Amino acid sequence: MTLPVVFIDGDQGTTGLQIHQRLQGRADLKLVTLPADRRKNPQSRMAAINACDIAILCLPDDAARAAVASIENPAVRVIDASSAHRTDPEWVYGFAQISAAQQKAIATAKRVSNPGCYPTGAVGLLRPLLDAGLVPRDYPVSINAVSGYSGKGRAGVDEFEGPDAAQATPFLIYGLGLAHKHVPEIQQFSGLFERPVFIPAYGSFRQGIVLTIALQLRLLSSGLTGGRLHACLEQHYAGSDFVEVMSMDQSRALSGLDPRTLNGTDKLRLMVFENAAHVMLAAVFDNLGKGAAGAAVQNLDLMIAGA
Structure with missing residues (x-):
């Protein structure tokens, strides 16, 4: 079985660090981050996001929008921890406990916006x-x-x-x-x-x-x-x-x-x-738990299970 590749873009911020800590060492996925000298390189970030299965964006709003715009691979799924897409009708709101239907929507979604x-x-x-x-x-x-x-x-x-x-x-x-x-x-x-x-x-x-x-x-x-x-x-x-x-x-x-x-x-x-x-x-x-990183990991687990 091929492990899903999960790329964290912005893993040095408060939310990104917390997500990285939660995912590091997990055997059911392959975690990808960029080394320090490539984190701000547009080509490196674009290559990484288009090579992953699920990208978790821990970026300021404008940078998150730019990251999404750089996706050319239609198979890439995204969890955005910024507020850039939370009220966008084309994104699924990542609060699974709203309803059973919401949980199912997250599990199969291409684009999930993490709640604030x-x-x-x-x-x-x-x-x-x-x-x-x-x-x-x-x-x-x-x-x-x-x-x-x-x-x-x-x-x-x-x-x-x-x-x-x-x-x-x-x-x-x-x-x-x-x-x-x-x-x-x-x-x-x-x-x-x-x-x-x-x-x-x-x-x-x-x-x-x-x-x-x-x-x-x-x-x-x-x-x-x-x-x-x-x-x-x-x-x-x-x-x-x-x-x-x-x-x-x-x-x-x-x-x-x-x-x-x-x-x-x-x-x-x-x-x-x-x-x-x-x-x-x-x-x-x-x-930083249910209010950010914890919710992102919960959504990630739903998306992996629903793939």
Whole structure:
């Protein structure tokens, strides 16, 4: 049996390094990367991407588009970890847990766009609830999220771990124009009719995300409770290897949410908190795990199995 050839383009960035670590040593594929003196050589990159079975692009958006444009071999399949193609209707969105149909689509796809880190939590929480009709598609959703500084890529790591780390801002809310590039992705794949408000932040920890969405019960169907929302999530993700829904009793026992709880794993943990008037949906996961490299490897495994 011929092993599938997997080429990582951009294996020195935060996501690329993580993917390389996960794939290195696997016996079911042949991993290809370019040596340092050829990484930025257009001819070398073009030759490598056209000689592989599956290319994983860990590049800035424009470079990812250029890499895809350089593909001449129609057999080459692509997983793009950038945001360049996430809302492109010709690409399959790489969040397999949306539905069984999505998993099958990824398995046979030529082009898969890896979800963004923040959208992984937002879509993971919202999509089942909107599909079930428990949260209206026109609900005025507001999302708050805090990520580790590795979410900025190498620039963030240099800022907090380099020679001027003492000057790094310990907590920073950004995206004040309310036009973060992840918003269209969140809206499209959650199923919202209106753009959500998204307020992201970076903290002075390397990796991990906590994302929350507050809901007012008075704006939902009469009699709807946090328990019913929780039951919907629990049913949707039952049996999932990568998404877990914490029980209501376990959630009530928590005194806080640490974004680093699932660091080093490829899992997404969802929670529901409630009082008489409000519900808070929450997600915790590793922005370099389920939020990036872990999702890419999950998609790769589906594509290899579906070949």
